[in-house]
Amino acid sequence: MNDTTTGGRFIVLEGGDGAGKSAVQAALVERLRADGRNVVATREPGGTELGERIRDLVLAQRSVGDPLSELLLFEAARAHLVATVIRPALETSVTVVCDRFAASSTAYQGYGRNLGRDLVEQANAIATGGLTPDLTLLLDVPVEIGLQRRSGAGAANHFDNETLDFHNRVRAGFLEIARDGAAAWAVIDASQPLDAVTEAAWRTVKSQG
Numbered sequence: 537m538n539d540t541t542t543g544g545r546f547i548v549l550e551g552g553d554g555a556g557k558s559a560v561q562a563a564l565v566e567r568l569r570a571d572g573r574n575v576v577a578t579r580e581p582g583g584t585e586l587g588e589r590i591r592d593l594v595l596a597q598r599s600v601g602d603p604l605s606e607l608l609l610f611e612a613a614r615a616h617l618v619a620t621v622i623r624p625a626l627e628t629s630v631t632v633v634c635d636r637f638a639a640s641s642t643a644y645q646g647y648g649r650n651l652g653r654d655l656v657e658q659a660n661a662i663a664t665g666g667l668t669p670d671l672t673l674l675l676d677v678p679v680e681i682g683l684q685r686r687s688g689a690g691a692a693n694h695f696d697n698e699t700l701d702f703h704n705r706v707r708a709g710f711l712e713i714a715r716d717g718a719a720a721w722a723v724i725d726a727s728q729p730l731d732a733v734t735e736a737a738w739r740t741v742k743s744q745g
Contacts, residue, residue, distance in 0.1 A: 544626035546667070547741060548637040551675035552707050553696055554682030555726045556733055560675060561635045563734040564741060568631060576625045579635035581613035583621050595693040603649035607656060610641050611663040618664050626667075638664055639672065639713050644695070647709030648702050671744055673737050674714045675726035679703040682726075 547564070549557040558579075565577045581591040590613040593600070600606040614637070625632050638660035646656035677685075679700060686696050714721040722740045726733050 543629040545631045545671075545745070546622065546626055546669045547631065547633045548639070548669040548672045549633070549635050549675060549737075550637070550639050550643075550672055550710060551726060552643075552677060552679065552682050552703060552710065554685035555675035555677045556685075556730055557635050557675055559730055560673070560734050560737050561633055564737055565633050567738055568633070568741070573631045574629070575631045575633060576621065577633050577635075578617065578621055580617065580637055580640065581610055583617045583634075584613075586616050587613040595695070603645055603651050606649070607641060607645040607651060607659060610645070611659050614638065614641075614660075615663040615665075618667055623665075623667060634669075637669060637672075639710065642713055643706045643709035647712075648698070648706040650705075653709075669720065671741065672714070672717065672721045673740060674710055674721060674723045675733065675737075676707070676711065676723050677726040679707055 549561050549564075551557055561577060561579075565575050568575045580587070581594060582588045590609050594606060594609050600609060622632050622634065638657075641660055642653055642656045645651045646653040683696060683703065711723070714723050724733060724736045724740070728736075
């Protein structure tokens, strides 16, 4: 649940590589604005000048070197994004739609890198100051399909070069987090055509206000 200092709605898109988060985010933002909402779209890592510089570093075609350093770089970008973009927007009753948030660190570094869920969630809590999404849409896609999409798009980063076991751990992590998140999460079959995924996402957003 969002903390009590905010008045806007915080919606996050999560999922493995190739799930279609960026495309669905763009479609949702367009529909929300057409519905009369004031919307800010952002992404992780990124969304600020500092965040984009960190993004360039951690997503380059080389690993940072060790899982803990990777995690802390993501958390630094997250803390800055929350402080300078997300929280100020929510406090003025603006809807924020974010491509990835804290659950990505839990899935990728906690499960994928084997740092452990508890450690990553402690770091997430510090970086976010306790801010959590009102709704998270998990775009779930089989690993092989997602990686094939990424390869076809020609937009690889160093995570794309990880093993299938790594990506399967990430997917399993996302699904476990979603189960634990209950009503604040919705799992959408992202192996469907993009239009169907977008429609499912929009129906979920509308049904929850």
